[in-house]
Amino acid sequence: MEKNDGNIVMFPKWKSRLESAGLQALKEKRYEEALEALQPLLDYGVASNDVVTGILMSWIELGNFDEAEELCQKQMKENMDQYYHYLHIYITILFQSNRYQDIVDLLDEVFEEEEIPHQTRTQLWQMYEVSRKLLEDYHKEKGKELHSDFLEALEKDDVRKQWVLLEQLKKQRAQSYIDTFTAVLQNKTTHPIIKTAIIEWFRDSRVDQSLSIQKFGQQMEVNPLDLNPLQSDYILKQIQMRLSGIEQSNPTMYDMLNKFLSHYCYVRYPIYPDEQEVPAIVEALKQLGHEYLQLPYHSDEENEQVQTYKEEIELCEQHYLLIVGESS
Known part of the structure; x- marks a missing residue:
């Protein structure tokens, strides 16, 4: 040196x-x-x-x-x-x-954005095709395994495991599993949160067919392709707007109430509150916020309907946290 x-x-x-x-x-x-x-x-x-x-x-x-x-x-x-x-x-x-998805994503980007010499493009395309085929095979095998594990968790009534498996199954195309999960949606004993996760999966996979769903004692026909994502729903936004005053005066309470509302609607999805329910739900949320933060609150709406919504919101929150978890 x-x-x-x-x-x-x-x-x-x-x-x-x-x-x-x-x-x-x-x-x-x-x-x-x-x-x-x-x-x-x-x-x-x-x-x-x-x-x-x-x-x-x-x-x-x-x-x-x-x-x-x-x-x-x-x-x-x-x-x-x-x-x-x-x-x-x-x-x-x-x-x-074994990172086949990363290869496919990378080469999708390369093919779209770059001028590639012909011989190099041919070689990269061969790599792409091999990786895509291996990725399909992997998803197919992984899907079979997850599907089998989900049915076992369903039989054992292990709701938390059902949720975890569904989160992984969402990486698969739902079209391959419609028959099994349509039956789950019709089963009265299936937890509402699990039904929500299945409906979301079908919606995001663009399943375009009418499905029969049994939820909270209601029988409904729903086409997942027609459903809006939860956070974009008009009623949800209307309730949030009515709580906006709290966002200015007490941001901590607003964040808490927004979580309560989001989790409540998630458990109910795709059954949204109607416009007639909005005032009572808003009042129920306000009362819960003040009670949880131990702040004084005077209300002129101490009626049975508000109390019912308070109990429903609290129950949905408990189930959501037990099954989905705090960070979701």
């Missing part, structure tokens, strides 16, 4: 010796020795593309995917002349890690 303006610089002969030894070790599949020789070249900023590639290949072979991914991403940003070379290696890292 020699010093140059205060910076430590590697002697050319040492650089050449390390590069030669490292690449020879790589050729002979002695990956740890290859890294020992090549890593200093990277550390001193004198690594050629062959050296960087050698380091990446060694890390991949040794299963050090995190280090390989970080270096590869850095090279893709900083070494644009070799972008597609490092893109191939990056895809190899993702492939070795």
Whole structure:
């Protein structure tokens, strides 16, 4: 080594010796020795593309995917002349890690945004097709497993596990499971929150058919494709608007009431309150907010309907927190 303006610089002969030894070790599949020789070249900023590639290949072979991914991403940003070379290696890292979804998402973006040389595009397309097929196979097998586990949890009346499994099943296309889950929606003993999760899944999967749903003693026919997401519903927004004064005077109470309202409507979904119910629900929420925060509150609406909504909102909140959890 020699010093140059205060910076430590590697002697050319040492650089050449390390590069030669490292690449020879790589050729002979002695990956740890290859890294020992090549890593200093990277550390001193004198690594050629062959050296960087050698380091990446060694890390991949040794299963050090995190280090390989970080270096590869850095090279893709900083070494644009070799972008597609490092893109191939990056895809190899993702492939070795079974991250097929990441490959598909990445290549979707690459195909859409970049001018790609014909030969490179052909190679990337082949990688894309293989990854997409493996991803489909993985989802199919994973879906079968989740479906079986859900039915077992249903039989054991393990509502929390049903919820967890449904959250994973939402990554699948609901169309493959319509028959099973339509029966669940009609079952009077299925928890309302589980029915909500199923309806959301069907809606987000764009299931376009009339479904029969039994919920809170009501029998209804619903096409999931016609349903709005919960937070965009007109009645929900109307109630929030009537609570907006509290948002200004007591933001803590408003946040709490907004959670109560959201959770209450989630449990009921797709049954929304009608406009006639809105004043009583607003009053019930206000009373609950003041009671929970132990603040004085005078109300002229101490009627049975308001009390009923208070009890319903509290019950829905308890069930929501037990099944879905605090952070959702």
